[in-house]
Amino acid sequence: MAQHVRGIVAPGRGAPVEVRTIVVPDPGPGEAVVRIQACGVCHTDLHYREGGINDDFPFLLGHEAAGVVDRIGEGVTDIAPGDFVILNWRAVCGNCRACLRGRPQYCFNTHNAKQKMTLEDGTELSPALGIGAFAEKTLVAAGQCTKVDPAASAEVAGLLGCGVMAGIGAAINTGGVGRGDSVAVIGCGGVGDAAIMGSRLAGAAKIIAVDISGAKLEKALELGATHAINSTIDDPVEKIRELTGGNGADVVIEAVGRPETYEQAFYARDLAGTVVLVGVPTPDMKIELPLLDVFGRGGSLKSSWYGDCLPSRDFPMLIDLHLQGRLDLGAFVTETIALEDVEKAFERMHAGDVLRSVVVL
Known part of the structure; x- marks a missing residue:
């Protein structure tokens, strides 16, 4: 059964973002629903809001996130409900010429969930970087979920999903x-x-x-x-x-x-x-x-591009270094905020007085 959650939507070019009800479908084959615990506010989200990426409005913003797997679809074996994961926007295919040459970090056929999340009236949403994590739950391809040590806090772990990893x-x-x-x-x-x-x-x-x-x-x-x-x-x-x-x-x-x-x-x-x-x-x-x-x-x-990272290799290693005290990911978190504060976070970002605002759900 589809789930109804709150999320941040950019309705049109340059328009203020809105808290809307998002319809998240049950995961299909190769997909997963993740309950988001924290998501960083990245410049890329602002670019989406300003129409700097493309014009596929409305966008469900947010992509620098960590959370817990809620449901999985048919054929998913690498993750299970309850796993603590960092989301990535490069689910590798395993079959393209880069993957077959042993270079999956350069995969030329990365993918996202096939199904669309929508507004309550059925309007399809474009998730930022195929993730859309300024929401209580989101639908992604299972390969976009990388399991890491749950001892790390979500507000710092999620930062590896984009800017810090880059x-x-x-x-x-x-x-x-x-x-x-x-x-x-x-x-x-x-x-x-x-x-x-x-x-x-x-x-x-x-x-x-x-x-x-x-x-x-x-x-x-x-x-x-x-x-x-x-x-x-x-x-x-x-x-x-x-x-x-x-x-x-x-x-x-x-x-x-x-x-x-x-x-x-x-x-x-x-x-x-x-x-x-x-x-x-x-x-x-x-x-x-x-x-x-x-x-x-x-x-x-x-x-x-994305720090030439391979999430399955790099995310767990960097989280381990963080937990050992050798990589202070917490130094990037300027403030933690609620979903309703994303627009203000964009203003602070534009002014240049934050490294990262992090939405905590």
């Missing part, structure tokens, strides 16, 4: 940061700060934070940066080179997604160094670099 993965999985490396992170919001924590976890010797906000740089230093550069005061390329013996950083992570900061990242890396783009650009943005510089500097220019 940053940590950009450093460890994509950038390959290793012991003794020098790392520069341009943009110290949630993703950039997670990249700083990931670099520290990987054993980087020097971690240079770059931002235009003094407050964000202070936070970055608290989370593991060894140096901070305010790019409104100093040229970040010159300063990064100065801090790395005139050479540039081994790995530069661009967590802004703008042409000018990407160019800074390109010229702030050492010869044969690595640039990782994890900031998300808009479709109109373009970059122009001398091709001779691209050739002559060597190294790698990489993009990191």
